[in-house]
Amino acid sequence: xxxxxxxxxxxxxxxxxxxxxxxxxxxxxxxxxxxxxxxxxxxxxxxxxxxxxxxxxxxxxxxxxxxxxxxxxxxxxxxxxxxxxxxxxxxxxxxxxxxxxxxxxxxxxxxxxxxxxxxxxxxxxxxxxxxxxxxxxxxxxxxxxxxxxxxxxxxxxxxxxxxxxxxxxxxxxxxxxxxxxxxxxxxxxxxxxxxxxxxxxxxxxxxxxxxxxxxxxxxxxxxxxxxxxxxxxxxxxxxxxxxxxxxxxxxxxxxxxxxxxxxxxxxxxxxxxxxxxxxxxxxxx
Numbered sequence: 696x697x698x699x700x701x702x703x704x705x706x707x708x709x710x711x712x713x714x715x716x717x718x719x720x721x722x723x724x725x726x727x728x729x730x731x732x733x734x735x736x737x738x739x740x741x742x743x744x745x746x747x748x749x750x751x752x753x754x755x756x757x758x759x760x761x762x763x764x765x766x767x768x769x770x771x772x773x774x775x776x777x778x779x780x781x782x783x784x785x786x787x788x789x790x791x792x793x794x795x796x797x798x799x800x801x802x803x804x805x806x807x808x809x810x811x812x813x814x815x816x817x818x819x820x821x822x823x824x825x826x827x828x829x830x831x832x833x834x835x836x837x838x839x840x841x842x843x844x845x846x847x848x849x850x851x852x853x854x855x856x857x858x859x860x861x862x863x864x865x866x867x868x869x870x871x872x873x874x875x876x877x878x879x880x881x882x883x884x885x886x887x888x889x890x891x892x893x894x895x896x897x898x899x900x901x902x903x904x905x906x907x908x909x910x911x912x913x914x915x916x917x918x919x920x921x922x923x924x925x926x927x928x929x930x931x932x933x934x935x936x937x938x939x940x941x942x943x944x945x946x947x948x949x950x951x952x953x954x955x956x957x958x959x960x961x962x963x964x965x966x967x968x969x970x971x972x973x974x975x976x977x978x979x980x
Contacts, residue, residue, distance in 0.1 A: 696713060696714075696717075696820060696821075696824065698799055698817045698820070699799075699813040699816065699817055700799060700800040700801060700813075702758075702800045703797070703798060703799045703800045703817070704781075704797070704798050704800070705795060705796070705797050706785045706788060706795070706796040706797075706798070707794070707795050707796075708785075708788050708789045708792065708793060708796070709794075711794075713795070714824070716794055716795040717752065717794075717795055717821070717824040717825045718824065718825065718826075719750045719794050720750050720751070720752035720794050720795060720825040720826075720827050721743065721748075721749045721750055721751075721827055721828045721829070722736075722739035722740075722742055722743055722749060722750070722751045722752070722827060722828065722829050722830075722831070723739075723751075723752045723753075723754065723821075723822070723825055723827035723829070723830050723831070723862075724736035724739055724740075724751065724752070724753050724754065724830075724831045724832070725754045725756070725818060725830060725831070725832040725845060725846075725849045726753070726754065726755055726756065726832070726833065726845065727755070727756050727757050727803075727806060727833065727839070727841045727842045727844070727845040728755065728756075728757050728759045728762070728780075728841070729755050729758075729759045729780040729781065729783060729784040729798070729901065730759075730780075730783070730784070730787075730898075730900075730901040730904060730911065731755070731833070731842075731870055732753045732755065732787075732831075733787055733791070733897040733898055733900070733901070733915075734869075734870055734898070734911060734915045735831060735833065735868035735869055735870050735938070736751075736753075736831035736868060737885075737887050737894060737897070737938065738831070738885035738886075738887050738938055738940075739751050739829065739831050740791045740793070740893075740897070741887055741890055741893070743792070743794070744791065744792055744890075744893065745792065750793075750794030750795075751791065751792075751793050751794060752793060752794050752795045752796070752797070752825055752827065753784075753788060753793050753795070753796045753797065754797045754798075754799065754818065754821055755784055755796075755797070755798045755799065756799045756801055756806050756814055756818075756845050756848075757799075757800075757801050757802060757803055757805075757806055757841060758777045758780065758781070758798070758800045758801065758802065759776060759777060759780035759781075760773040760774075760776055760777050760802065760803075761773075761802075761803050762776060762780070762903065762904060762907065762909075763904075763907060763908045763909060764776060764903070764907045764908065765907055765908040766906050766907060766908065767906050767907075768903050768906060768907040768908075769907075771903075776903060777800075779903045780901075780903055781798055783900050783901050783902065783903060784796060784798060785798075786900050787897050787900045787901070790893075790896050790897055790900060791893070791897055795825075797821060799814065799817055801813070801814060803840075803841045806841050806844035806845055806848065807840045807841055807843075807844040808844070814844070814845070814848040815848040815849075815851045815852045815855075816852075818848055818849055818852040819852035819855055819856065822852055822853060822856060822860075822862075823856065823860070826860055827862050828862060828863050828864070829862055829863060829864040829865070829866070830849065830853070830862045830864070830865045830866070831866050831868055831940075832845065832846050832849045832865070832866075832867060832868070832943075833845055833846040833867060833868065833870060834846065834867030834868060834869065834872075834874060834940070834941045834943075835847070835867055835941070835943070835954060835958045836867075836872060836874070836941070836958055836961070836962070837867075837870060837871050837872050838871045838872045839870065839871035842870060842871060846867060846943075847954070850865075850943065850946055850947065850954065853865065853947045854946075854947060854950040858948075861947050861948065862944075862947065863944075864942075864944050865942075865943040865944045865946070865947050866883050866885075866940035866941065866942060866943065866944075867940060867941040867942075867943045868938060868939075868940050868941075869918065869938060869939055869940075873918060873922070873939065874939035874940065874941060875921075875922065875925070875939065876965050877939060877941060877961055877965070878961065878964045878965060878968060879926070881941070881942070881961060881964070882939050882940070882941075883939065883940030883941065883942050884926075884934075884937060884939065884940075885937065885938040885939070885940055886923075886934040886936065886937055887919060887936045887937070887938055888919075888923070888934050888935030888936035888937075889935065889936075891916070891936075894915075894916060894919075894936075895912065895916070898911065898912035898915055898916070899912055916936070919936040919937055919938055920935070920936060922936075922937035922938065922939055923935055923936055923937040941958075941961065945957065
């Protein structure tokens, strides 16, 4: 399979040829940077871990050259950081027993572009080959511009597939902005408790980020614990670790839906909920 970037690469941990490795994928994660998949799509990784019927596939769209760096990594050039992050992502694929790991090697600037269609084209090629049942990607309310660029490219790619080849479920997940604000009825609840060792192992692979100045490993597990505890104020916890998702499936099934209006509809629901609670307490309704 050829991609737009000559430096893009496909890695198959168990050595299967590329085509059958892609064909077996049931759960596909599409992330912007090396490590995004492990932080946001752990539910899919866990669903497939150790299964001989379900396989997780990962796609990382950028090379991570713009990451913060300090400590042991403070003198790393962009080229050094790209090489380190690529190695780390492939190690994570081994630890998580991924069916395939694809690194498209774009810059952040390319995935943010509103006119460059290369990322969408590559993603469409992957989706056509894999035909996953479920896709995990960034949520469109994320605050990182590169994450927004990737989810838009992924949605556009899925909308261009023949209708019967589109994924059954598409979930936008948490990284740079959580989904605690999403109305509870609209949250996709992904319980991932009971597998702390695997989660810690996957997160800890990315030493260039952790030792490089960002404790994503602690923050990610802390967010999942917080989601589980603060989800329901009037009952005991039913999960120890929760990832929240935004259901983007309607945007893929109905290509006429406006992405901005769809996402802002959730924001309006949040606004209305806050307004209603305040007004009730103030005796206005």
